Amino acid sequence: MDQQRRLIDKLQETSQLAKEEWVALIQNRNQDAAQYLFEKARRLQHQYFGNKIYTRGLIEFTNYCKNDCYYCGIRRSNKKAQRYRLSREQIMECCQDGYGLGFRTFVLQGGEDGWFTQEALEELVDTIKTTYPDCAVTLSLGERSRESYEGLFRAGADRYLLRHETADEAHYESLHPKELSAERRKQCLWDLKEIGYQTGTGFMVGSPGQTPQHLAEDLLFIRELQPHMVGIGPFIPHHDTPFAAEKEGTVELTLFLTGLLRLMLPKALLPATTALGTIDPSGREKAILAGANVVMPNLSPTSVRKKYELYDNKICTGDEAAECRNCLNQRMEKIGYQLITDRGDYGCNCSKG
Ligand code: SAH
Numbered sequence: 211m212d213q214q215r216r217l218i219d220k221l222q223e224t225s226q227l228a229k230e231e232w233v234a235l236i237q238n239r240n241q242d243a244a245q246y247l248f249e250k251a252r253r254l255q256h257q258y259f260g261n262k263i264y265t266r267g268l269i270e271f272t273n274y275c276k277n278d279c280y281y282c283g284i285r286r287s288n289k290k291a292q293r294y295r296l297s298r299e300q301i302m303e304c305c306q307d308g309y310g311l312g313f314r315t316f317v318l319q320g321g322e323d324g325w326f327t328q329e330a331l332e333e334l335v336d337t338i339k340t341t342y343p344d345c346a347v348t349l350s351l352g353e354r355s356r357e358s359y360e361g362l363f364r365a366g367a368d369r370y371l372l373r374h375e376t377a378d379e380a381h382y383e384s385l386h387p388k389e390l391s392a393e394r395r396k397q398c399l400w401d402l403k404e405i406g407y408q409t410g411t412g413f414m415v416g417s418p419g420q421t422p423q424h425l426a427e428d429l430l431f432i433r434e435l436q437p438h439m440v441g442i443g444p445f446i447p448h449h450d451t452p453f454a455a456e457k458e459g460t461v462e463l464t465l466f467l468t469g470l471l472r473l474m475l476p477k478a479l480l481p482a483t484t485a486l487g488t489i490d491p492s493g494r495e496k497a498i499l500a501g502a503n504v505v506m507p508n509l510s511p512t513s514v515r516k517k518y519e520l521y522d523n524k525i526c527t528g529d530e531a532a533e534c535r536n537c538l539n540q541r542m543e544k545i546g547y548q549l550i551t552d553r554g555d556y557g558c559n560c561s562k563g
Pocket of ligand 1: 281282283319320321322350351352353371372373375413414443444445446447448485520521
């Protein structure tokens with residue numbers, strides 16, 4: 211049997227590989243290996259989740275950000291970004307619409323915006339949880355102190371998404387200004403896990419300067435962290451950032467990594483990301499068929515959608531939440547899957563316990 215298949219078998223049996231093995235698997239990947247991998251990934255996905263796809267309603271509630279990440283369209287140095295903040299009433303309206311459409315998880319995502327104080331955020335989480343006690347609240351607010359994460363958890367937040375972006379310190383420095391570090395980012399993730407959040411990490415695929423060695427380090431870090439969720443999507447340049455002229459990541463590598471993640475973390479929640487749907491019209495369907503099991507349609511008011519522009523040509527910026535939901539419903543049904551109304555917590559969703 212060839213080396214690729216042997217490594218894929220080993221990954222499935224032991225849930226891990228050594229760094230050189232990850233590098234070899236990624237570097238020498240080919241179509242045959244990908245098909246072999248995706249079949250295994252789908253088998254695990256079916257074993258644990260059947261044909262069910264979980265949905266999370268994404269509310270992009272502010273695009274103000276104090277950070278200056280070189281890849282991101284809402285970085286503070288982008289003076290052309292039209293900034294907005296949703297009011298508490300607007301956010302609650304998004305939840306109301308979302309609830310009516312069957313969403314039982316609300317994801318509050320934004321730039322690192324100090325205008326929303328700790329107190330205001332805790333109040334917001336509390337209001338959502340009190341109004342919708344059967345829903346999960348996921349936060350994606352970037353790096354905060356341990357105390358802040360603890361306070362938000364006490365206020366009722368269930369989950370937190372914070373991609374580590376790249377596990378390699380030097381690569382991290384090439385993507386971020388010097389006040390940000392991979393070490394700090396990873397520490398936040400360890401804190402979140404310890405506090406008790408269902409924790410999600412992830413990274414961009416094909417970010418400038420990324421090598422198979424970096425990806426191997428990402429997979430080793432994820433193996434160590436044992437997150438509940440992992441979001442990966444291709445890097446896509448934004449025209450008003452220092453990386454405007456860089457190449458975007460590929461669908462092919464993103465799918466391959468999705469398959470590897472499903473084998474390494476069989477029960478994990480893996481989203482088919484909007485970024486993947488942006489570089490390929492059927493990218494999200496392909497991700498599901500490579501092992502992903504979550505979609506995160508947008509619930510933000512259409513008036514602000516275009517302004518939350520992390521990268522160019524982001525899809526679904528003109529559609530109402532209901533349209534997004536219907537569109538995804540149809541897309542999933544076409545490939546034999548079904549969107550479901552369920553909180554979709556880690557571990558509780560498995561047909562196998
Ligand atoms: N500020 C929050 C959440 C918003 S950014 C945080 O730091 O977590 C959400 C994710 O979008 C980032 O983690 C990054 O991986 C991704 N992203 C940002 N710019 C991107 C780009 N140009 N292409 C693809 N993904 C990007």
